[in-house]
Amino acid sequence: MKEDAFVRQAPQSTLKARMTRPGLIRAAAILQSIYALIEVVDCIFAGLMALGLVTNPYPTMLFKEMQTLFDNQPVWLVPLFLFYASLRVTSAVGLWRNRLWGFWLTIFVTIATLIMAPLLLPVTAVEMLFDGILIMVLLAGYFGDTAIGSK
Numbered sequence: 599m600k601e602d603a604f605v606r607q608a609p610q611s612t613l614k615a616r617m618t619r620p621g622l623i624r625a626a627a628i629l630q631s632i633y634a635l636i637e638v639v640d641c642i643f644a645g646l647m648a649l650g651l652v653t654n655p656y657p658t659m660l661f662k663e664m665q666t667l668f669d670n671q672p673v674w675l676v677p678l679f680l681f682y683a684s685l686r687v688t689s690a691v692g693l694w695r696n697r698l699w700g701f702w703l704t705i706f707v708t709i710a711t712l713i714m715a716p717l718l719l720p721v722t723a724v725e726m727l728f729d730g731i732l733i734m735v736l737l738a739g740y741f742g743d744t745a746i747g748s749k
Contacts, residue, residue, distance in 0.1 A: 604631040640683070708732055712729050
């Protein structure tokens, strides 16, 4: 009979089941929301650049290929910026709703940003620092005071 009661229990899918520092997850949700807003603004600028309504507002990139893309073919930036904006908005919603998928999606998009960021230097120098802080806040919030090697 005990096995039936165990089987009927629904698995915990929220961060609350694991985390010991909910304030840090809330801080990460705020940071991710601000970051998502910046990405949405980037999408708008990329679209306006592609339509020829504004010139490139970004500083000169370290890689000439990226600079050429920003100056001459900004239409190719729209899918890139939309990718990051959609993931950031979705992961921020997940963090605000205290969902584990929001935690992992935030980790994924932040690591993807760190991989792409060196191509967009110097603009992304601050972004890489911000991503590092975001990951540290997320991990500290999720694992809290859990000892290494504890189950």
